Amino acid sequence: MIYTVTLNPSVDFLVRLEELELGELNRMKRGKKIPGGKGINVSRALRQIGIPSVATGFIGGFTGGFITDWLKREDIQIGFIDTMDETRINIKLNTTSDNISTSINGRGPNISRTEVQEFLYYMSRVREGDVVIISGSIPPSVDRDIYHRLVAICNANKADFVIDTDLDIVLDSLKFNPLLIKPNLDEIEDMFGEKVEDYDKLIPYGKKLLRMGAKNVIISLGLDGSFLFTGDSVYRVYGVEGECRDYIGARDSMIAGFIGTLFRTSNKYEAFKVATAAASATAFTDGIASGDEIRAQIENVRIEKIEDGRQ
Numbered sequence: 295m296i297y298t299v300t301l302n303p304s305v306d307f308l309v310r311l312e313e314l315e316l317g318e319l320n321r322m323k324r325g326k327k328i329p330g331g332k333g334i335n336v337s338r339a340l341r342q343i344g345i346p347s348v349a350t351g352f353i354g355g356f357t358g359g360f361i362t363d364w365l366k367r368e369d370i371q372i373g374f375i376d377t378m379d380e381t382r383i384n385i386k387l388n389t390t391s392d393n394i395s396t397s398i399n400g401r402g403p404n405i406s407r408t409e410v411q412e413f414l415y416y417m418s419r420v421r422e423g424d425v426v427i428i429s430g431s432i433p434p435s436v437d438r439d440i441y442h443r444l445v446a447i448c449n450a451n452k453a454d455f456v457i458d459t460d461l462d463i464v465l466d467s468l469k470f471n472p473l474l475i476k477p478n479l480d481e482i483e484d485m486f487g488e489k490v491e492d493y494d495k496l497i498p499y500g501k502k503l504l505r506m507g508a509k510n511v512i513i514s515l516g517l518d519g520s521f522l523f524t525g526d527s528v529y530r531v532y533g534v535e536g537e538c539r540d541y542i543g544a545r546d547s548m549i550a551g552f553i554g555t556l557f558r559t560s561n562k563y564e565a566f567k568v569a570t571a572a573a574s575a576t577a578f579t580d581g582i583a584s585g586d587e588i589r590a591q592i593e594n595v596r597i598e599k600i601e602d603g604r605q
Contacts, residue, residue, distance in 0.1 A: 295348060295424050296340065296345065296425045296427065296553065297350055297427065298333035298340075298348070298349050299417075299427065299428045300331035300332060300333030300334045300429070301405075301432050302331065302402045302403075302431045302433045303358075303381055304382045304399070305328075306328050306384045306386055306542075307383060308328065309324075309325050310322060310324040310325070311323060311388070312391050326580075327360070331430055332546050334361065334365070335543045335550075336550045338370065339576070340554045341369065342582065343555070345558060348372070349370055349374070350373040350374055350375075350413070350417070351375070351413070352403065354379050354403055355379070357382070358374070358376070358380060362374065377403055377406075378404075378409075379405070382399070382401065384397065384400055385398040401434060402431070402433035402434055405433050420448060425454045425455065425473060426455045427455070427553060428444060428456065428457050428458070429549070432459075441463050442466070445467050445470050448470075449470045454473040455467075456474045457472045458475070461481055468508055469506075470507065472507070474511070474512065474553060476512045477503075478513070479514070482499050493518070497600065499513075500513055500521055500528065501528070504523055504525075511523040511524075516533075518533050519531045519532040520570065527599065531567075531596065532596050535594070543581065544573045544577040547575070547576040547583065551570070551573065551588070552569035554568070567597060571588050572591075578591075
């Protein structure tokens with residue numbers, strides 16, 4: 295089974311305005327509420343490619359009820375720990391006149407020690423053959439070592455894990471051999487303290503992350519595609535053409551496409567192709583792309599094998 299962990303989920307209120315006038319009454323052109331949180335996005339994208347998962351983390355209040363009701367309608371299994379405090383609301387504001395996006399994120403609920411212990415006990419069920427996808431922020435009331443404790447559970451129970459959160463936590467987890475990490479170009483520069491002017495210069499860094507313990511590394515380049523580092527092989531995928539509407543969920547869809555396909559087929563090349571299609575399809579639509587939209591993009595994905603920085 296695949297478990298997705300979202301410790302600080304949200305209800306995302308997507309608001310579109312013609313333009314924002316500070317200090318004045320603004321009327322939205324369109325508004326929509328959707329479940330938010332990186333792990334939740336992964337579960338939703340997995341469902342679209344036909345892979346079951348269990349969405350877990352902390353959830354509470356009427357906002358938490360909105361999320362669980364939505365996931366149930368999408369036939370996603372839930373294993374959230376109910377909290378006394380309510381799940382946060384995030385506002386995602388887009389002004390159509392200048393196509394600028396602004397986010398106002400809620401702080402997150404207060405999580406008790408008892409609730410944390412209940413969550414860790416729930417996760418102790420994972421076993422060899424399971425994959426735990428750990429992503430997103432940690433509620434401010436929860437100690438930052440919760441991800442370290444979760445990785446230790448996976449390691450002790452021989453379950454694979456994926457980590458996609460703050461860079462210091464990702465780097466610290468490498469010694470436990472994550473199944474996948476997925477930094478972008480900016481994060482690579484922050485990890486290694488170097489400015490990368492040429493995409494080919496990323497290849498030594500991707501290989502180094504493998505030597506540091508990651509089993510697979512995807513370095514994303516936004517509209518220019520991404521690299522996959524796995525074993526002795528390096529693959530480059532080029533950007534899929536299309537009109538980008540929103541990046542929200544694209545990164546999570548890529549993780550879902552890769553892990554879900556790998557879980558089903560054990561074929562890393564095919565997993566990389568589906569991952570790219572899922573990320574592109576989500577970027578080209580509002581919200582998480584449908585299975586049909588993802589499948590339609592697969593034929594547009596072009597992958598080349600790179601050796602020593604040369605084709």
